[in-house]
Amino acid sequence: MTGTRTTGFRAALFTVPVVLGLLGTAAAPAAPVGAVDSRAARTGGSHPGAPLTCRGEGVVPDALVRHRTEVVIDAPLRTIWKLQTDVERWPSWQAPVESVERLDRGPLRRGSAFRWAMPIPPVPSIPATRLDITSTVRQIAPHSCIRWTGPATGEGLRIEGVHVWTFTKVRGGVRVSTEETHTGPQVEADVPTANALLREGLEGWLRDLKSAAEARAHDRSR
Numbered sequence: 001m002t003g004t005r006t007t008g009f010r011a012a013l014f015t016v017p018v019v020l021g022l023l024g025t026a027a028a029p030a031a032p033v034g035a036v037d038s039r040a041a042r043t044g045g046s047h048p049g050a051p052l053t054c055r056g057e058g059v060v061p062d063a064l065v066r067h068r069t070e071v072v073i074d075a076p077l078r079t080i081w082k083l084q085t086d087v088e089r090w091p092s093w094q095a096p097v098e099s100v101e102r103l104d105r106g107p108l109r110r111g112s113a114f115r116w117a118m119p120i121p122p123v124p125s126i127p128a129t130r131l132d133i134t135s136t137v138r139q140i141a142p143h144s145c146i147r148w149t150g151p152a153t154g155e156g157l158r159i160e161g162v163h164v165w166t167f168t169k170v171r172g173g174v175r176v177s178t179e180e181t182h183t184g185p186q187v188e189a190d191v192p193t194a195n196a197l198l199r200e201g202l203e204g205w206l207r208d209l210k211s212a213a214e215a216r217a218h219d220r221s222r
Contacts, residue, residue: 051068051164051179052068052145052164052165052166052177052178052179053145053147053164054139054140054141054144054145054146054164054165054166055139055140055141055145055147056139057138057139057147058147058162058164058179059162059163059164059180059181060181060183063162063181063182063183064183064187064188064191064194064195065181065182065183065187065191065194065195065198066179066180066181066182066195066198067179067180067195067198067199067202068177068178068179068180069177069178069179069202069203069206070175070176070177070178070206071175071206071207071209072170072172072173072174072175072176073173073174073175073209073210073213073214074173074214074217075173075174075213075216075217076174076217077143077174078143079213079216079217079220080167080174080176080209080213081142081143081167083209083212083216084146084165084209085107085108085146086108087100087114087116088101088102088114093208093209093211093212094205094208095208096118096204097116097117097118098116098117098118099117100114100115101114101115101116102114103115103134108137108140108146109140110138110139110140111136112136112137113134113136113150114134114135115132115133115134115135116132116133116135117130117131117132117133118130119131120154129154129155129156129157130154130155131152131153131157132152132153132154133150133151133152133153133161134150134151135148135149135150135163136148136150143167144166144167145164145165145166145167146164147162147163147165148162148163149161149162149163157184157186158184158186159182159183159184159186159187160182160184161183162181163179164178165178166178176206176210178202178205178206180198180202
């Protein structure tokens with residue numbers, strides 16, 4: 001999906017998700033890093049405007065559980081892209097991620113798949129469990145965008161996630177935008193809670209990515 005936080009949904013199914021973007025962690029609710037339409041995220045309302053896409057493909061358009069957010073990172077695009085796509089090293093900068101296993105070799109590309117895991121605590125509609133996520137890259141444009149999909153499973157839980165990321169050079173660095181949807185009977189049984197946890201997970205992921213990328217860029221500038 002990094003600091004100590006209470007584990008919750010990561011928004012990163014792949015999902016990469018997750019989706020990966022996915023289930024993840026967050027502390028007591030923190031200020032968004034750049035959330036788009038946080039009201040819709042809280043209530044499950046539809047997101048205004050065009051969804052994020054990668055090579056013309058986006059998230060599930062009518063999903064009830066959905067969030068989109070973004071942040072500007074003061075680091076080179078190549079550094080940010082490397083951190084995001086070197087999935088086996090996610091645990092080094094994302095504390096919620098326990099393990100990641102690539103199911104193929106070489107640079108991340110269309111069709112690449114990886115299996116990753118994280119614990120999640122109990123919430124009203126879902127028991128505490130270990131979440132096992134298998135993410136497959138469906139679309140990718142190097143240094144521009146990536147989209148992955150896949151299931152996350154745990155005890156009594158199955159979520160299908162679609163996760164899109166875009167990377168755009170802007171004044172002050174790189175704008176990283178992400179949008180994710182979750183579908184499945186457990187999350188759809190309590191949409192406000194699922195949306196809140198997805199929001200916290202995605203924004204936590206961006207905070208971690210920003211922190212790791214800017215620290216690496218700072219170290220290399222010395």
